[in-house]
Amino acid sequence: MAIRRVSVLLLSLLTAGGLGTLLWQVLAPGGWTPAKLVMLAAFIGTAPWTGLCLANGLIGFIILTTRRDPVRAVFPAIAHSDASPPRTAIAMTVRDEDMRRVLPPLRRLLRELDLAGVGDAFAVFILSDTRDAQGAAAERKAVAAFRAQDRDPGRIRYRRRAANTAFKAGNIMNFVDHHAAGFELMLTLDADSEMSAAAVLRLVRAMQADPTLAVAQHLTVGSPASSAFPRLFQFGMRAGMRTWATGQAWWQGDEGPYWGHNAVVRIAPFRALCRLPTLPDGRHVLSHDQVEAALLHGAGWGVRVLPDESGSWEDNPPALPEFLRRELRWLAGNLQYRHLLRLPGLRPMGRWQLVQAILMFIGAPLYLLFLLAAATAAATDVTSPFPAAPALALTAAWLGALYAPKLLGYAEVALSSEKRQRYGGLARLAGGVTAEIGFTLLLDAVSTVAKTDAVLRRAFGACPGWTPQNRGDRGVTWSEAAHLLWPQTVLGILAFAAFAAAGWTATLWALPLAGGLLAAIPLCVVTADRRVGLWMRDRLIAAIPEELRENGAIAAASPGAARRPLPQVGEVF
Secondary structure (H helix, E strand, C coil): EEEEEHHHHHHHHHHHHHHHHHHHHHCCCCCHHHHHHHHHHHHHHHHHHHHHHHHHHHHHHHHHHHCCCCHHHCCCCCCCCCCCCCCCCEEEEEECCCCCHHHHHHHHHHHHHHCCCCCHHEEEEEEEEECCCCHHHHHHHHHHHHHCCCCCCCHHHECCCCCCCEEEEEEEHHHHCCCCCCCCCEECCCCCCEEHHHHHHHHHHHHHHCCEEEEECCCCCCCCCCCCCHHHHHHHHHHHHHHHHHHHHHHCCCCCCCCCCCEEEECCCCHHCCCCCCCCCCCCCCCCCHHHHHHHHHHCCCEEEEECCCCCCEECCCHHHHHHHHHHHHHHHHHHHHCCCCCCCCCHHHHHHHHHHHHHHHHHHHHHHHHHHHHHHHHHHCCCCHHHHHHHHHHHHHHHHHCHHHHHHHHHHHHHHHHHCCCCCHHHHHHHHHHHHHHHHHHHHHHHHHHHHHHHHHHHHCCCCCCCCCCCCCCHHHHHHHHHHHHHHHHHHHHHHHHHHHHHHHHHHHHEEEEHHHHHHHHHHHHHHHHHHHHHHHHHCCHHHHHHHHHHHHCCCCCCCCCCCCCHHCCCC
């Protein structure tokens, strides 16, 4: 494993060095100015994350395209056994959720487990942190109806905490302390999770085959969606996560990440080791999962990712406002990890996992600083012509490295006739890729400004919160979008005015990097418009394999393989 990790480090350094050489060719002509020096410093700060993206994407791509069984190549604990699965608690955390969306996936999972003849080994625990008394009463009523319709009502239980101390981590720890007696394993699910029985049993069998595993984490993909925003987002996320998770599993081995849901956890070591420390100011940790993984690594327990995308789903945010709120919640939690890097007992890989989680967000201010410095250089350096050719080469290489997991994920599908067919053929795949890449370039510019603002607020002492999530499709009005995204719009106008001073070549160069700032408000409104989503759905634009199976565009899937449409109000139980 050490050789693999050194190879990833070297590949990341080579990537940074190559991009640095291209940047030097852009900046050196005409002499150095303060703006150019800021661009160089910002680039150096983003290099570790960019190099890691290329390394994980490239390694994952090679494994996926050259190995007959890529999953087993990085997850050796997969086992086929006729032995009865150990007692497993299905622990689903909820807080102010619409139970009409939460409970149907659980019903499907229980039915599939029953059909597989293993239903008696599983019990459901709905763990509520809902604070509103009226909402809690509705939860209890919904669960009571859900229990009444089950063949064994006793295997479905509901518990609500009076206070959501320590957030979701406290909710789970309360469960393992007081309600998990008699269970060896727990399947952790979020309110928007869905898993097939086959996927759950893959994880359970892996835990049976390897008694040193504390967590078997399943790769999770987005559920079929009708709204434009989640359709486009999850289309690209699916391609990127498949290569990223495969590449990362190759060099992290049994010191991998835990993402907090759609995973099977061994209860005894989790209970003993995963009590999270409070932060120096006495607050609780918001993002618990990576810390729990690091604590388990440090005690010698394994945490592995199963990079198989079949049978494990989650809902993605329905519109840009919800996406930004989720990103900022994650940012607030991940930045807290800086206080935990010196926790005693952690292994180097556990500490790296925390650093990597910080790098996911701390690069945003540096990307924005690079852009603003480039705009300043374009507007003030009137003596030197814009270096169009080297700047174009730098942009293509930088974006290629940054988006390598996604781009190589698309290439992996395109190279396989079977996988192309799952996406409806090469032409349909290419259409989805084109739409998604354009969407991502616009979205990332918008997200970068929002994350930079959040990082600065944290730096000046603002206290983060952890608010409930809206998961339902909705439209966004022009006034709401303008109220939320006016900073991006103003910044975009100023930046492009500066680039325009250097001529049309500089302006065109900036479009893929900053065009989303000018388009922020219409992007928000259009991607939330129900008519746009239906238009895309009718034409199967950015359709994922489960949706194509549902529409009969490719061969029918096995039972449970596709996400079913949500029931109407009267059809839940």
